[in-house]
Amino acid sequence: MEDLVLQAEMEGADIQAVPVAHVGIRTVTFLDPDGVIEELDLDDGLSRVSKTPHLVLNRVMAARRLGIGSLQAYDVLELFAFVRPARFCLPTASGLVAALSLDLAARTEEDMCMALRACAVRLLADLASETYRYRAGSGRVATAMARAGWLWGAPVMSALSGLRDDSREDGLAVWSALPDWEETVPPPPPGDDPVEPDDSKNRLAQLLGDNSEEREGQRRYAAAATHAFRPREFAEGPNLQLLEAGTGTGKTLGYIAPASLWAENNDAAVWIATYTKNLQRQLDQELSRLYPDPRIKQKRAVIRKGRENYACLLNIEETLRAVMMRAGMQGAALNDMILMGLVVRWARFSRDGDMIGGDFPSWLGGHFGLGRIAGLTDRRGECLYSACAHYRKCFIEKAVRRSRQADLVVANHALVMVQAATRMDDPDMPRRLVFDEGHHLFDAADSAFAVHLSGQEGADLRRWIRGKEQAxxxxxxxxxxxxxxxxxxxxxxxxxxxxxxxxxxxxxxxxxxxxxxxxxxxxxxxxxxxxxxxxxxxxxxxxxxxxxxxxxxxxxxxxxxxxxxxxxxxxxxxxxxxxxxxxxxxxxxxxxxxxxxxxxxxxxxxxxxxxxxxxxxxxxxxxxxxxxxxxxxxxxxxxxxxxxxxxxxxxxxxxxxxxxVDPTKPFADVVLSQCHGALITSATLRDHKDKNAEDSVSWYSADVRTGAQHLMIAPKRLSVSSPFDYQKQTKVLIVGDVNKNDPEQVAAAYRSLFLASGGGALGLFTAISRLRSTYAAIAPDLEHLGLPLFAQHVDPIDTATLVDMFRDEKDACLLGTDAVRDGVDVPGTSLRLIVFDRVPWPRPNLLHRARRAAFGGRHYDEMLTRLKLGQAYGRLVRRADDYGCFVMLDGQTPTRLLDAFPDGVEVQRLGLQEAVEIVRDFTDLKR
Incomplete structure (x- = not known):
């Protein structure tokens, strides 16, 4: 580390002279240039950081904790985004240390201060290195950002000045450096060769490798999934397979096996649709097993999203031009220039130009506003297509063309539905579909096929027709x-x-x-x-x-x-x-x-x-x-x-x-009936209460929620049980002596339970207001005891990144609502306790009232609630050595909802004190 400091100082970046401030929830920890550590309360800390710029982690979050609108500071996250564009980094001190492969601790406040300085030194040293791989165009961008007032501008330009940039590339005009896409020969009509069950199981074995444990449930799943990849049996409907796979079955590789075989044998793509971006990322990782060579994977597997997810080069150019005209101004103009500088650096090295869930630094949305990020995409359908000067380099057009040549296209439910609705006569539409997270199809279809005669929709249409009418x-x-x-x-x-x-x-x-x-x-x-x-x-x-x-x-x-x-x-x-x-x-x-x-x-x-x-x-x-x-x-x-x-x-x-009233009807008519084969899968396709009924009745909830009931041809169905021993690995506790309507009691219960588990806790809420009040009440105590607390709707960070941060910290706690419940996949010791504030009954609005009347009244309410509870509980055990407790802070939880939990799992009703003791003893197994 001393060599790095010396090298940075030789290049003129005197980062050691900049004091460091780590802003916590209760206090600010300072590290001065002489190595002296000092801790102040927030008021005194604010006074100090306001007088001179400090080195900080996430200046937007720091400003929020200090109670001010903005903070002039050297944000190490911004430096990382400039120096290592389009490279992943968790926006935490430990995340920076890991991304830079530094052998440093980042646990205590003092550790974090030292780590922030070391990370800044390393990044500036990277810039000055002969082997720096992201040098192209960096000087021009750094100059523009420095002129606008970016504090990192001078140190970055100093680090870059020692080496010549032979490319002489104008980094601001990023579009000029991107490669053109090439038009490809239209693919021939797809074949229709079937995938046999044995072939699917053999492909699964190849994906798993020689040393992997063979799971019979996974083999049964892979064999059953081939029904969707056989020639269609009837013109009136697709070969539809409903596959419920308990957690731990390995369903992802179970359907990738037959899907990849069908695509290879028939020279056509299979589209795999998910509901959450988190699962899209997991699928991307799993596909590396199928295509270990990144170059082959780039051609054969494509992550495809709606146009509004991708950076629009024309939007970037014109926004950058407007920002440059205001360069040197203070406030918003400076922030805009920092944002645009980091955006063009990212666009130069991005894999696919995906700004929403791709390799774009997700924390930038919290930094500069999600509206600014969205304004750089084609969110309003204003594309000029071939009339655009950047058409041949367009990220969106590249993704469209890659998907036409790919074997597997990973999309989302919404895109598949929109494509099907708008391109019903298009022969290039995929005829084989896999819907993972199938329990969300009802909600996805509800959004896709709704009509809103609203002011916002009308204003968007006017803008689309007439353009922007004001300067x-x-x-x-x-x-x-x-x-x-x-x-x-x-x-x-x-x-x-x-x-x-x-x-x-x-x-x-x-x-x-x-x-x-x-x-x-x-x-x-x-x-x-x-x-x-x-x-x-x-x-x-x-x-x-x-x-x-x-x-x-x-x-x-x-x-x-x-x-x-x-x-x-x-x-x-x-x-x-x-x-x-x-x-x-x-x-x-x-x-x-x-x-x-x-x-x-x-x-x-x-x-x-x-x-x-x-x-x-x-x-x-x-x-x-x-x-x-x-x-x-x-x-x-x-x-x-x-x-x-x-x-x-x-x-x-x-x-x-x-x-x-039933959005799966248009989904079945527009999407399912137009394809030849479809697989719908999830860990919770069925309401648990149905599972003990006759076979045709036991799938009632799955048929209702997926649209299968509207097809003339009945689907094939299979449920594969989880291999986990839930009776041994979990405890389900219902606390009856906490007044759920008293925010102070609820917050105290969360504090006690989180402390009992030593962190590794997920707190779920049915209302944002209760989440925020609980956060405010318990955050200082948890921070004081060394337990990081992250919160959706509080921290200026997107949900997926919050989950990543929670996963990375063994003893962290996370508070969230539905989006967190559905997006969490945290195997291992980082999740050992889930606490739900109250029964997640459906919100009693007019839409729900109509559906309640149509689908069975109280039984419909209970079905939806059991599905939510089952999904939440399913987050707790993701692999065979996981253990944990699931706690409901609602003593009025009806017994009839307890079918949401696996058979044989004991549900205990008790007081908070006893629950705390059980959580403390049981979660020791995971620590």
Whole structure:
């Protein structure tokens, strides 16, 4: 380490002269240049760090803990993101140490201070090294960031100055350095050779290797999964296999085995869909077993997401240009320049340009705002396609083309559903699908097939049609600029386009929400929203309006004037839908009539424009119907309600919301019925209460939640039990003497239980407010005792990264809600206790009430609750040597819900004191 310090000092980076501050929950620990350690309370710590910039870890979190808006500091995370772009690092002191392969401890506050300095020294030394692999373009980026006021600018430029950059690459113009994608020959029609059960089991054995333990359940699973990879038996529906696999079965490799064989034998892709990004990452790791050579894996396996996940090079260019014009300004301009500098460094070395869950530093969203990150993607469908100057280098286009040539495409449920709905006649659509996390299909379909006639949706459509109508730094080109060239020689198409542009003025414009809430609506759409809001407010109680949640009201018996407002809006929307449809028809005619004279780029733009116009025209057509039918009976297959959407009491959207009562019906019609084979799998496909029934009845909950009941051809079904001994490995405790309505008692119970387990604890909550109050009450005590506490909705870090941090720290604790419950996969000693604050009953909103009536009343509520409890409990044991306790702090937990837990697991009802003793004794097995 002394050599690294000397080298950094020789290069002019006097990082040793910068004091270090580690900001905790209660105190700030300082390390001065002479090596003196001092601990101050937050107030005194704030006074010191405000006077001179310190070396810190995560300046945004540090500022939040200090109670200030921003902090000028040398953030080691920012330095890491610059020096090692597109490389993984947990945003913790131990994460930095591990990423840099330093032999240092990072447990105590003093350790962390020393580690932060050592990490900074190492990173600056890396920059100055002859073998530094990310040098290309770095000097230009560092110069721009330094001029904007980035504190790391001078040390970074000093470290870089000793070596010549032979590439002379302009690192800011990152698009110029990226390779072009190449058009490939369209693949032939897929074959239809079956995968035999024995072949699937043999491939599984290859994936596992010679020294692995053979699991009979996994072999049965791999053999059964081949039903989805045989020629379709009936034209009326796919070969559908429902496979429930208990935790520890090894289902991922169990379906990769037959899927990879089918893809290889038939020269076509199998799409594997997940619900959580966490599982996508796990799948990516598992596929390395199938393709150990990274170069082969790059070609044969593709992680595919929606367009809004990928960096848009044109958005990056135009945002960077606007930021550069303001370079040197303070505040937001400085932050924007730091962000854009780190973004272009990342884009230069990224594997695939995925900004949401890929190799992009996830903590940057908390640093600079998720909105800024999302603004660099194609989230609004404004792509220019072949008219874009960066089209040949586009990350999205590369991913699309790679997926056409791949064997396995790992996507998410939403993308598969959207693709199926918008490209039903496309011969390139995948015909073999695997849906992992199948218990989430109902929710994914609910989102995919819902229609929202809301202010936000209307404003987005106006922006898509007319572009950004006020000055600003972000790009938002309207249809005119995107289609000028395509309609230049077609007067009729130009007329339709002009009509559409003018009609779109009736949609909500910039600032619509303040006008609607202030009763000064500017358009018919906004006037309609005023009536929506008025009815919701009139029918909400005072208690509802004071709360932080959204507000709802029935569409029945509209307030005076609402029906007329809906009728007027429907006419305005019809004036948008008609030219939109007519423009799509004109472009379709051009594509057919002039097809032999069009280059491939123009053809692609036309096809994309037609698809986008048609899709949005269908949506507006539904809006017309919804607006015109205010006051009429809602069709039986739908549930419709009015809503004022709020977050922490602040309104953010207003509208009429329509959902399918059973969203698996359109899922079955649009997705399942169009493919030839589908496998739906999960550890919890069935409600545990069904499992002791007759076979056809025992799968009722699975059929209802996956859409299998809507297919003419019955699925094949198999359940493979978990190999774990849950009776021996777990304890389930229900604490009956804690008042769940008293925040202080709840927080005290969490503190006692977390201390009893020595950390390694996951706290689950059914309400964000209770999570935050518990965090505030217990965080100082846990920190004082050396137990790190992370919390969703508190820490400015995304959920997936919080889970990674929790997994990495053996004695950490994590608080979260549903997203944490579904995304946690923490085998080993890092998870030995789960505490649930209360029974996770479904939220009693209007949508749930309709579904409750349709699916069995109280039994439906209990089924959903058991599935949630089963999912949460399933996080506890991930491998054969795991042990742990599952604690419910709700003494009113009904006995009929306890079927959520595996057969034979004893459930004990007891007091908190006894629960603490059991947790302490039982979790010693894991420590």
């Amino acid at each position: 600003g730094s972000t790009r938002a080109r309207g249809l005119k600029s995107r289609m000028d060239e395509l309609t230049a020689d077609d007067p009729e198409a130009r007329q339709h386009l002009d009509w559409l542009l003018e009609s779109a003025r009736s949609l909500p414009g910039e600032g619509w929400l303040s006008r609607v809430t202030g009763a000064v609506a500017a358009t018919e759409f906004e006037k309609f929203l005023m009536f929506v809001r008025a009815q919701v407010m009139a029918r909400s109680s005072e208690r509802d309006t004071r709360g932080g949640h959204g507000l709802e009201a029935s569409v029945a018996d509209p307030v005076e004037g609402f029906i007329d407002a809906g009728a007027r809006l429907s006419l305005k929307l019809d004036d948008i839908q008609k030219p939109m449809t007519a423009l799509a028809v004109s472009l379709k005619r051009k594509l057919i009539e002039d097809g032999d004279m069009l280059d491939s780029g123009t053809r692609g733009r036309l096809e994309s424009a037609i698809r986008s116009l048609t899709l949005r025209a269908e949506m507006v057509k539904l809006w017309v119907s919804m607006a015109a039918s205010i006051g009429e009976k809602v069709p039986d297959e739908f549930v419709e309600w009015l809503e004022v959407d709020r977050i922490q009491g602040r309104e953010r959207d207003i509208g009429v919301f329509r959902h399918f």
